Amino acid sequence: AVKHFRSDKTTKTPESSAPSIQGLQDPQGIVQETQDPQTTQNRQDSPNSSELDTVGGAYTLPHPIWSTDELEKVEITHNPPKGIVEHLAYWNVQTLRRSFDFFSGFSSGKRTEKKWLTRFVFLETVAGVPGMVAAMTRHLKSLRRMSRDHGWIHTLLEEAENERMHLMTVIQLKDAGILMRLAIMGSQGVFVTLFSLCYLVSPRFCHKFVGYLEEEAVKTYTGCIMDIDSGNLVSWKTKPAPEIAINYWNLARNATMRDVILNIRADEAHHRLVNHTLGELDTDDTNPYPPGY
Amino acid sequence: AVKHFRSDKTTKTPESSAPSIQGLQDPQGIVQETQDPQTTQNRQDSPNSSELDTVGGAYTLPHPIWSTDELEKVEITHNPPKGIVEHLAYWNVQTLRRSFDFFSGFSSGKRTEKKWLTRFVFLETVAGVPGMVAAMTRHLKSLRRMSRDHGWIHTLLEEAENERMHLMTVIQLKDAGILMRLAIMGSQGVFVTLFSLCYLVSPRFCHKFVGYLEEEAVKTYTGCIMDIDSGNLVSWKTKPAPEIAINYWNLARNATMRDVILNIRADEAHHRLVNHTLGELDTDDTNPYPPGY
Ligand SMILES: [Fe+2]
Numbered sequence: 001a002v003k004h005f006r007s008d009k010t011t012k013t014p015e016s017s018a019p020s021i022q023g024l025q026d027p028q029g030i031v032q033e034t035q036d037p038q039t040t041q042n043r044q045d046s047p048n049s050s051e052l053d054t055v056g057g058a059y060t061l062p063h064p065i066w067s068t069d070e071l072e073k074v075e076i077t078h079n080p081p082k083g084i085v086e087h088l089a090y091w092n093v094q095t096l097r098r099s100f101d102f103f104s105g106f107s108s109g110k111r112t113e114k115k116w117l118t119r120f121v122f123l124e125t126v127a128g129v130p131g132m133v134a135a136m137t138r139h140l141k142s143l144r145r146m147s148r149d150h151g152w153i154h155t156l157l158e159e160a161e162n163e164r165m166h167l168m169t170v171i172q173l174k175d176a177g178i179l180m181r182l183a184i185m186g187s188q189g190v191f192v193t194l195f196s197l198c199y200l201v202s203p204r205f206c207h208k209f210v211g212y213l214e215e216e217a218v219k220t221y222t223g224c225i226m227d228i229d230s231g232n233l234v235s236w237k238t239k240p241a242p243e244i245a246i247n248y249w250n251l252a253r254n255a256t257m258r259d260v261i262l263n264i265r266a267d268e269a270h271h272r273l274v275n276h277t278l279g280e281l282d283t284d285d286t287n288p289y290p291p292g293y
Numbered sequence: 294a295v296k297h298f299r300s301d302k303t304t305k306t307p308e309s310s311a312p313s314i315q316g317l318q319d320p321q322g323i324v325q326e327t328q329d330p331q332t333t334q335n336r337q338d339s340p341n342s343s344e345l346d347t348v349g350g351a352y353t354l355p356h357p358i359w360s361t362d363e364l365e366k367v368e369i370t371h372n373p374p375k376g377i378v379e380h381l382a383y384w385n386v387q388t389l390r391r392s393f394d395f396f397s398g399f400s401s402g403k404r405t406e407k408k409w410l411t412r413f414v415f416l417e418t419v420a421g422v423p424g425m426v427a428a429m430t431r432h433l434k435s436l437r438r439m440s441r442d443h444g445w446i447h448t449l450l451e452e453a454e455n456e457r458m459h460l461m462t463v464i465q466l467k468d469a470g471i472l473m474r475l476a477i478m479g480s481q482g483v484f485v486t487l488f489s490l491c492y493l494v495s496p497r498f499c500h501k502f503v504g505y506l507e508e509e510a511v512k513t514y515t516g517c518i519m520d521i522d523s524g525n526l527v528s529w530k531t532k533p534a535p536e537i538a539i540n541y542w543n544l545a546r547n548a549t550m551r552d553v554i555l556n557i558r559a560d561e562a563h564h565r566l567v568n569h570t571l572g573e574l575d576t577d578d579t580n581p582y583p584p585g586y
């Protein structure tokens with residue numbers, strides 16, 4: 001970052017750092033007067049849905065808050081590919097998964113906590129890319145063509161942020177070493193480039209790709225839950241959920257890592273459905289999903 | 294776009310197009326049960342702030358709904374640049390503005406409705422770029438560094454969408470010809486590239502650049518209001534506001550283009566304040582602005 005000739009390094013409040021704009025209320029005034037819920041609250045014990053959804057002082061876009069029933073009922077499903085593009089997307093995901101399993105040592109030996117966390121951290125750094133790239137692509141297209149977006153952008157942004165929250169959660173449990181950091185940075189460079197190009201050529205391929213990716217994610221997280229219940233991850237049955245997860249998914253104060261994984265899995269199943277759907281629409285069809293769905 | 298071997302071209306509803314996920318409610322169920330306001334509603338005559346903010350069937354992020362008092366009190370202000378980076382940003386904006394005024398013929402001859410609309414449409418295709426580029430840059434950085442964003446992303450996304458709504462509004466009044474479309478596409482290519490590179494090098498420069506740009510925007514829209522009140526744009530005093538504008542800014546059913554321009558100007562003053570503030574923070578400082586501010 002470029003160093004700037006600023007002697008005053010304290011964090012400035014809006015009132016002191018910019019000329020006052022007459023007529024615009026200061027932030028405190030606005031916050032108190034608004035009802036601005038950011039999450040879709042389905043929990044019966046939370047009748048007040050007007051709270052801002054803060055995650056450690058920051059704010060998040062609307063996203064589903066899963067009920068216990070919904071969490072337990074997530075199933076592994078498969079949407080059979082139809083046509084060349086969908087088959088290509090499916091084949092790509094299968095190849096990537098098998099290579100990743102092999103090279104990460106996941107398919108051989110015991111599935112330890114260390115292996116699980118490494119896998120989750122790495123994959124969730126990648127998972128946050130498609131939604132944001134797709135959103136920006138559609139945003140720029142809407143600007144230069146001066147045409148409507150038909151409601152896709154917000155859903156894609158919600159997905160991107162949700163995946164980023166997955167990462168912010170799992171990273172509470174793992175310190176990434178220098179090699180892993182380099183691998184993550186390299187992967188981002190490659191994946192952002194490839195996915196951007198693909199999205200310009202065929203959004204349909206991309207959404208189906210993500211749909212099939214999420215099918216694998218649901219399998220993986222289901223396997224994780226099995227390990228928690230009867231494998232090497234038994235400690236996660238009682239390991240406390242990180243604060244950021246409790247805030248984000250509105251978990252109970254005594255929630256565990258098992259609860260967290262259940263919620264992450266439900267999110268992945270949700271993205272699976274949304275992306276399979278978007279992958280079967282035309283790009284100027286209206287997105288059927290409202291915010292927070 | 295790539296043609297796909299899909300015989301069934303009808304828009305699919307989520308229920309029919311993807312395998313049902315047991316436990317996840319269908320979209321209709323979710324929508325009915327949620328309270329999900331998307332706008333900050335400050336209007337006293339709208340006590341119910343739980344309505345989804347729909348814009349012609351789509352959805353928007355939280356954004357300020359201006360009161361009449363706020364609208365009339367927007368002033369032209371200037372934040373004096375301090376240090377090399379800020380002076381560079383200011384000089385860039387001044388140069389760009391003067392060149393644009395000259396080459397668009399805005400500084401010479403009468404300011405006609407045609408000239409105003411051409412200017413608005415062109416500039417608003419560009420205005421939606423910085424917020425989205427900045428948001429994506431911070432999002433990708435948060436992913437690869439596995440670090441917190443401190444609440445900047447949502448504010449930047451809100452700005453990007455707000456500018457896009459400016460465009461969607463003014464485009465109701467103007468058909469862009471082929472030359473203009475080419476100019477817009479070319480500008481986007483150049484600006485997205487340059488701004489992305491600049492944001493990686495110096496976010497501070499970029500936010501100050503946008504801050505100074507918005508200072509100019511407030512001047513321009515103030516001049517437009519003057520033309521409406523006593524110049525060549527008198528017709529806009531009674532010209533009905535486009536439906537998308539009435540929905541987005543919660544305007545009265547009989548709102549006029551003058552009301553629209555007042556609201557756009559207030560948005561620009563808001564971005565002016567936010568960007569000047571962000572341009573004076575360190576990139577890992579917490580963003581003081583909550584959603585919809
Ligand atoms: Fe994820």
Ligand SMILES: [Fe+2]
Nearest residue numbers: 127214217268
């Ligand atoms: Fe995912």
Ligand SMILES: [Fe+2]
Nearest residue numbers: 417420456459
């Ligand atoms: Fe604008």
Ligand SMILES: [Fe+2]
Nearest residue numbers: 420507510561
């Ligand atoms: Fe602007």
